[in-house]
Amino acid sequence: MNAEYFVTKPNGERTGPFDEDAMATMVKSGAVAPEDRIEDGQGGTYERSVFVPAGTNLPVKKLSPWVWVAIGAAALCLPCGAVLAAVLFPVFAQARVAAKQSSTLNELTYVGIAVQSYTVDHDDKFPPAMATLDEAWPSIGGYAKSPMPQSYNDASPKFLGNQELSAKAIKEIQDPRRTYMFFDAAPWMTGSRCVVFADSHASRVTEVRINTSIANHLVDTEEP
Secondary structure, three states: OOOOEEEEOOOOOEEEEEOHHHHHHHHHHOOOOOOOEEEEOOOOEEOHHHHOOOOOOOOOOOOOHHHHHHHHHHHHHHHHHHHHHHHHHHHHHHHHHHHHHHHHHHHHHHHHHHHHHHHHHOOOEOOOOOOEHHHHHHHHHHHHOOOOOOOOOOOOOOEEEOHHHOOOEHHHOOOOOOEEEEEEOOOOOOOEEEEEEOOOOEEEEEHHHHHHHHHOOOEOOOOO
16 A cells, blocks of 8 residues: 655645655655655655655745846835935934924023113123133023923033123123124034024024124124
């Protein structure tokens, strides 16, 4: 009596029984795939090669054309993604800096308003100490009604001030729109600093203009 064999698919589907000749035909035709399990009635398992003569090439399961398409697309997308990342990362970095600068300008605007409120109660004079925001804050902090702001600049969170404004009367300032009040202690990576002027407006000023203005007693050399 010929041995009987069964074929079990990965999904659990079981077919058979088949004799040796039938198994050989099924294996050579590819009807029995490499992932299928061949068993006999006693629970023994067999390789496909058992049912074909030595040296016979067994059918190999071919990859779907869609698999090759996916592999090709991935090979193309990887370098494209690297190029795209190289282009976009600097853009994102610049956008991040711009957002931080905008937040810093808002903080300086609030400082300018607090100084204005202080002058109203003190005979139109600036606080007695203006070399840094740290020095001026004990005088103007109560008008700000918030913690002392800091710059969002990664290079330094501090603000420097215009010492020449200390206890000075507003009417003595020739051009408040161009006279520095407080500004970033260090330049941003963009080569500029955030400044609030004596009229309380805030803007970004290039490092070149900052250095020239420092030599000009912190009066900006350009019209706003």
